[in-house]
Amino acid sequence: MQKSAGSITSHLLGGLYCCLRRCIFAVLSAGPLPNHIAFIMDGNRRYARRRNMGEGDGHKAGFSALLSVLRYCYELGIKYVTVYAFSIDNFRRKPKEVQTFMELMREKIEELLQQESIINEYGVRLHFIGNMQLLTEPVRVAAEKAMRVTAHNQERVLLICVAYTSRDEIVHAVQESCKDKWNEIQPSKEDKVSNGEFTRINQGLKRNGLDLNFHNSCNENETKACSILHEEAEGAEEKDALLEQNVKKHDDNYSEGEITSCNGTVEITEERKYKQHQIASIKLVDIEKHMYMAVAPDPDILIRTSGEARLSNFLLWQTSACPLYAPKVLWPEIGLRHLVWAVLNFQRHHFYLEKKKKQF
Numbered sequence: 001m002q003k004s005a006g007s008i009t010s011h012l013l014g015g016l017y018c019c020l021r022r023c024i025f026a027v028l029s030a031g032p033l034p035n036h037i038a039f040i041m042d043g044n045r046r047y048a049r050r051r052n053m054g055e056g057d058g059h060k061a062g063f064s065a066l067l068s069v070l071r072y073c074y075e076l077g078i079k080y081v082t083v084y085a086f087s088i089d090n091f092r093r094k095p096k097e098v099q100t101f102m103e104l105m106r107e108k109i110e111e112l113l114q115q116e117s118i119i120n121e122y123g124v125r126l127h128f129i130g131n132m133q134l135l136t137e138p139v140r141v142a143a144e145k146a147m148r149v150t151a152h153n154q155e156r157v158l159l160i161c162v163a164y165t166s167r168d169e170i171v172h173a174v175q176e177s178c179k180d181k182w183n184e185i186q187p188s189k190e191d192k193v194s195n196g197e198f199t200r201i202n203q204g205l206k207r208n209g210l211d212l213n214f215h216n217s218c219n220e221n222e223t224k225a226c227s228i229l230h231e232e233a234e235g236a237e238e239k240d241a242l243l244e245q246n247v248k249k250h251d252d253n254y255s256e257g258e259i260t261s262c263n264g265t266v267e268i269t270e271e272r273k274y275k276q277h278q279i280a281s282i283k284l285v286d287i288e289k290h291m292y293m294a295v296a297p298d299p300d301i302l303i304r305t306s307g308e309a310r311l312s313n314f315l316l317w318q319t320s321a322c323p324l325y326a327p328k329v330l331w332p333e334i335g336l337r338h339l340v341w342a343v344l345n346f347q348r349h350h351f352y353l354e355k356k357k358k359q360f
Contacts, residue, residue, distance in 0.1 A: 024340060025076045031347040034300035036080035037073060038322075040314055041066065043306035043330025056100045061332035063108050067118055072339050074122045074156050080296045082159040084314045088134065088168055102136045105162070109142040113149055123155040129292045130164030131172070159296055166316035169292045176290035177282045293318055300353075301346050303338070305331040321356040323349060 041062055048058030066083060073081050085105070091098060112119045112126070119126065128143040135143070143162070288294060298318040304310070307328035311319065325342040327334070346353070 021072070021075070021336060024336075028076065028340065028343055028347075032350045033077055034343065034346050035078065036082070036297050036299045037078055037301045037303065037342070038082040038084070038299040038315060038319075039069065040084045040302070040304035040308075040312065041331040042304055042308055042312075044332060046306070047330040047332045055097065056104055058332065059101060059104055063104075065332045065334050069334060069339065070118055070122075070124075070158065072336055074118075074124075076339075076343070079155075080157045080159065080299075082129075082161065082293075082296065082299060082315070084161045084164070084312075086162045086164070087313065088131065088163055088165045089313070091134065091163075099136075102139050106139045106142045109139070109146050113146055119150060119153075119158070123153045124150065125153040125157045126150045127157065127159045127295050129159050129161045129295075131168055132163065134163040157296060159293070161292075161314070164292070165313040166311075167313060170287075170317060172292070173287045173290040174282070177286040180286065180290075181282060288317075291317065298322065301325060301342050303327070303342055305329055305334055305338075321353060321359075323353065 044058035044062040046058075047061060048054070053061075070081060086101065090101075111117060114120075118124070126146045128147060132140050132143065139162075143160075293315065298320075299315065299322050302311075302315070302319055302322050303325045304312075305327060307326055309324060309326045311324075315322075323345060325338075325345060327338045327341075329335075329338065
């Protein structure tokens, strides 16, 4: 009898809490709402240590907190939610701890795909953001399956950053942009250089130790300084001078080519000539197009738990005009009040934030 009474009481309290939450969200909806909120889920391990919990239990508690926060966000009408689940730097932790987290991640991904999960309840599309090749194969396979299964969902989007750092994302975007530009200029230049001149120039550069097609060898995650020293081949002065005269005859408006080296990426403009207004250059839009986070707009609010006011290499490119809210609670302790306070802060500074965004 007592158990039945307790169950009824719990059910009534749950209903009252749900009604109260909807009333709060209705009031918040009267003002501008964020379209995208990002979370740094900090404090799972400290939460476990303070409560003498087993290894991995802190992350399990953090996953439960994540489901609650997602429900609040989706009820409020927020379309995009991004969570920082695992950094590339976290691979430096003890191998056993990393393995435990990977197994837990695979298990939780499978839970998210179950029919009664919050993903199916709200029609959420999953995106896993980061260098997926660094994940263990079971986790990578589970993540790819989750993205494929939820690809048809359009109402809400959940972005999970794993094997991610912002610096790695920027390097990746620069590398991909350079590849695009190379593929863009190469065919057009081949059309402009007739009578086999392109082949002759390429062969001449190879004699001097430079291959025009070597750029693919610089496709690595870590930034490396690539330098190219182009020296005139001994005894080839007359042939090179003859080649220069032939190219000048093709178009007097052509400009000298350059060889430029940068962090981990080499952009090569060949020694032959082409018009200045057709020189390909990497622009801001090219970099942003190749960002991992290009699938979502920049976040409007960044929330980091545990009181730490640091970005920790998370969304450095995307948060230039984004307010940071850092409650002192650990991630498993985050609640509705923290989300409400963050949204109120956003609304209070909304006009100023929109003005700052327009300046970028």
